[in-house]
Amino acid sequence: MDFLHDSFAVEIAAYDEWKERSRKSNFFELVYVLDGSGYQTVNQMQYPYTSNGIFLLPTAKCHYYEVKEHSRFLFVRFTGSYFIPGPTDVVDYSSWFSRLNFIFGHHDYHPGELVEDPADKAQLKKLLDIILQEYERKDICSAFIIQNTLVSVLAVICRNIQKKKLDGRRFTDTRFADLINFISFNIMDVEKLSVPYLSKHFHIAETYFSEYFRRNANERFQDYVMKLRLKIAESRALYTDTSLQHIALELGFTDSSHMNRMMKKFYGQGMRQIRAGYKMADR
Incomplete structure (x- = not known):
């Protein structure tokens, strides 16, 4: 090469x-x-x-x-x-x-x-x-x-x-669609994903932001961001040889144990199970 x-x-x-x-x-x-x-x-x-x-x-x-x-x-x-x-x-x-x-x-x-x-x-x-x-x-x-x-x-x-x-998804509030896109493309930036920053950037009252997000997404803002990071972590665990500790730190988790706990909480199985299960299926 x-x-x-x-x-x-x-x-x-x-x-x-x-x-x-x-x-x-x-x-x-x-x-x-x-x-x-x-x-x-x-x-x-x-x-x-x-x-x-x-x-x-x-x-x-x-x-x-x-x-x-x-x-x-x-x-x-x-x-x-x-x-x-x-x-x-x-x-x-x-x-x-x-x-x-x-x-x-x-x-x-x-x-x-x-x-x-x-x-x-x-x-x-x-x-x-x-x-x-x-x-x-x-x-x-x-x-x-x-x-x-x-x-x-x-x-x-x-x-x-x-x-x-976004195919097939329709948002009555175009500002919320822009918000979802912004979160997706700035998932690694802790400052830009803070409620104060997002509230100011999208002209939403900070005290109203959590309710606004839950009403449009049918879930809490913190849960939405966590699940998006976990989805990235899952893909990197499946399709790369990067260590779980390295993946965790890059995605803003305290360590691999923290990432593992969150994965079990939201998706029912840990990162090592996900990686091991994929390797077995690939044989």
Whole structure:
């Protein structure tokens, strides 16, 4: 694999027959089918792929490809340091860490096209073509251009997933829909998810905020935020090799025991059970 930056990796691979790849990532890998055809299997579910297909793969070994026609793939792997700005970075990538976790918390990791909306897919293809060109060019600016292009890639992915998430949901209060979106995309920012901040930002009286949220969501604000963080924690436990303690600290839990207690409270089983059960099912 060719590493262009310490926060991401880009690889082009060609196969007549699929072979297990040596890869380790904290998050996920974006796959762009340059040419060829066959079938993609993820979590024991199969879906056909063709040229220009765009897929998302979790880190865990729960996928493979059945190659029918000689295929070339562009793999873009996101690593844990992608959202930690370097000393020369001009973009605050830390603000995008929530986008990454939004994808983790809401993508179903089933096989099939990552983006269904034609306009979003066309946009994503253009961005991936830029990454492909810079990968092949490999000059002094290529890593910088790829890194900045990935910001837009994630934005398009998030927008598409958000459309699916809200499909069929109708809010009589458009302000509440905006509030839900804001919470989803700022789930890692403790300050922005405080009642004082949200009340001021959305022009809701602080003393009325809890009642307002419960009336529209049919659950407490604190429970909604906790369950969203737990959903992200579950996905990371299932689809990455990241330690439970590390997941807990990144998501704002005191430690892995605290995260485990909350998972049992809201979903009836602990994190170790979730991870162990998935590994058994994947055998």
